[in-house]
Amino acid sequence: MEQMKSKDENARWEAILDRELKSLPDRPAPASLMPRVLAVLEKRARMPWYRRPWWSWPIAARASSMAFFAALLAGITWLGIEVAENGSPGVVTTLVGDCVGIAQQIWVLIGLLVDALALVLRQAGGGLLFGGIMLCVLMYLSFVGFGTVFYRVAIRRQQ
């Protein structure tokens, strides 16, 4: 009985609240909204065509870009077929060879840096490593702590 009464009361309150909420008028938008929107649109209109969204480019530019990407796609497809059928063609081999050469040089450099770091750590002992890690942790914690405090102060001021 009590439960039914409470259900009825809830339903009644829901209906009252729904009516009250729906009768609320819209809030007036800030006076700055329209000038802001118009300023953005004006700025956008002054932009060179190539910095605007693609669908607003001039028709000739849109057609050329489509032709370019179609040609690019065709080229990639042709290369794929060429590699699949005849193994790697000359152009691809040269390109891959250059890339591998650069990657090898970078790899050697990284190896040298790691070796140097390991040597420094061996000389200084574990204390330096531990100290470095602790410093990083401390800096991270103070960053989060100060960030939180500043954020809360800023929010409170805004209110």
Next chain:
Amino acid sequence: MTDPSQFESFMRDYQDMVFTTAFRLVGSEADAEDIAQETFIKAYDHFNELRASPTVGGWLKTVARNMSLNHLSRYRARWRFFSESETAEHEQRDFAAEMPAPDTHQEALDAGDRREVVEAALQTLPPDQRVALVLYHFQDLSYEQIAANLRISIGKVKTDIHRARETLRRKLAPRLAAAGF
């Protein structure tokens, strides 16, 4: 090519509705203004189709709602972390105590005051509850749609809406009853 004066008049007609939709969801005037701005810029890109459409109001409302929900989900994690103590204060705030005592000479609130009180009470709800309640009552979404939009369970949606209604009942029922509701 869009005529700027036509777009200005279009904005004048709908700016309050778009701003209110965003404000009730995000609960901040500055964020609501940013969202309203983005909504109208998007509307400008589709203005040729929109100006003749009878459903333009619904389109704007849906875009403003989706942008507000995106904004909330983007900032939710950060907001929760940084404003933990603020939320606790928010929940503990006794809104009834902050409102002026009912005037004995004027028992019933007039419509303007009543709306102001309801709007203010709505803004004191914790964000999770306010968003679910606004989507249900203002945007007419079902529990399932709200759950899908907010990526939470239907149970949580129901609990949030129930809690929001209970909080509003505690804060508003005596005043609405005095006003004859």
